[in-house]
Amino acid sequence: MSAGVPDAVALAADARSCTEAALAAIADAADVAALAAVRPELLGKGSPLSGLRRRLGSLAPAARPAAGRALSEALAAVEARYTERLDELRAAERRAQLEAERLDLTELHEPPPVGRLHVITQTQRRLEDVFCAMGYTVAEGPEIETEWHNFGALNFPPGHPARDMYDTLYVDHGSPGSTLLRTHTSPVQVRVMQTRPPPLYVVAPGRCYRQDTADATHMPVFHQIEGLVVDEGITLGDLAGAIETFTTAYFGPGFTSRLRPSYFPFTEPSAEFDVQRPDGTWLELGGSGMVHPSVLEVCGVDPERWSGFAFGFGIDRLAMLRYGIDDLRDLWTNDVSFLEQF
Numbered sequence: 270m271s272a273g274v275p276d277a278v279a280l281a282a283d284a285r286s287c288t289e290a291a292l293a294a295i296a297d298a299a300d301v302a303a304l305a306a307v308r309p310e311l312l313g314k315g316s317p318l319s320g321l322r323r324r325l326g327s328l329a330p331a332a333r334p335a336a337g338r339a340l341s342e343a344l345a346a347v348e349a350r351y352t353e354r355l356d357e358l359r360a361a362e363r364r365a366q367l368e369a370e371r372l373d374l375t376e377l378h379e380p381p382p383v384g385r386l387h388v389i390t391q392t393q394r395r396l397e398d399v400f401c402a403m404g405y406t407v408a409e410g411p412e413i414e415t416e417w418h419n420f421g422a423l424n425f426p427p428g429h430p431a432r433d434m435y436d437t438l439y440v441d442h443g444s445p446g447s448t449l450l451r452t453h454t455s456p457v458q459v460r461v462m463q464t465r466p467p468p469l470y471v472v473a474p475g476r477c478y479r480q481d482t483a484d485a486t487h488m489p490v491f492h493q494i495e496g497l498v499v500d501e502g503i504t505l506g507d508l509a510g511a512i513e514t515f516t517t518a519y520f521g522p523g524f525t526s527r528l529r530p531s532y533f534p535f536t537e538p539s540a541e542f543d544v545q546r547p548d549g550t551w552l553e554l555g556g557s558g559m560v561h562p563s564v565l566e567v568c569g570v571d572p573e574r575w576s577g578f579a580f581g582f583g584i585d586r587l588a589m590l591r592y593g594i595d596d597l598r599d600l601w602t603n604d605v606s607f608l609e610q611f
């Protein structure tokens with residue numbers, strides 16, 4: 270309180286200095302918590318500005334209303350500035366929080382490593398695609414077969430020398446020699462004819478097994494694809510046409526095919542088929558022939574009404590050829606750096 274100055278004037282001066290001090294304290298508060306902490310000393314009952322009210326009573330009655338209003342306005346101004354600063358600080362804190370917790374949706378991450386189909390599977394699917402486009406459907410049979418499906422039904426009677434073409438792996442199941450790992454996909458012909466009525470246009474890809482020492486061109490496990498067509502009036506010309514259509518569809522224009530006489534117990538006549546590359550060289554691909562009437566009969570197909578052709582060839586060597594792989598064993602070691610080339 271200023272001595273010697275009339276009370277009203279002194280009160281007004283004190284109110285101004287209290288107000289300035291309060292506004293300075295508000296400006297100094299660096300964050301919401303600091304501002305909230307000073308609120309009681311600026312605007313509370315015990316604050317200097319509120320304290321000035323107690324001096325109103327000592328003023329001349331005529332001076333009181335104006336002085337009271339001035340004090341109220343000072344408090345209101347401090348309150349307004351407080352609220353304004355509070356809003357400012359809250360907005361700043363919200364901005365800081367948003368910035369800190371910002372999600373950058375444009376951020377690029379390395380995609381997770383993606384695998385791929387084995388080169389043999391890719392080759393098998395391409396073959397299936399070509400035959401499906403030619404109107405064939407895909408059939409499957411078991412890899413563990415009965416001796417009857419693998420040999421008997423295909424016209425290899427017990428002791429038949431043609432069985433010696435196959436180094437058969439027998440499975441210890443049932444009576445000795447009754448169960449084996451299929452040596453070719455031809456038993457699927459039997460299973461298809463036994464379960465579906467003709468007309469039949471079917472291919473059957475899958476794994477086959479023969480007792481063989483692994484080297485660059487032989488593996489005891491390999492893949493074949495079998496074809497079987499049974500319909501009315503099917504001739505050797507249809508077989509040659511189907512092989513030729515397949516050859517150009519799979520290998521491309523410039524490739525052709527030929528049939529060479531051969532022998533298989535389950536076809537009559539039988540033929541090997543070769544593919545000629547554009548450079549004129551020949552590639553032996555597989556076996557084929559007209560389905561033997563005894564095979565049709567034993568599978569429940571009437572050979573008087575139906576005739577058919579069949580063919581079968583290896584998938585692994587086809588893949589080697591296409592991709593320039595020179596050792597079959599590389600297809601089985603599962604070395605990722607080798608496989609991811611295809």
Ligand code: DAH
Binds near residue numbers: 452455535557558
């Ligand atoms: N299954 C024979 C083999 O593995 C290949 C074969 C020859 C399949 C003639 C056929 C065929 O369907 O008609 O040696």
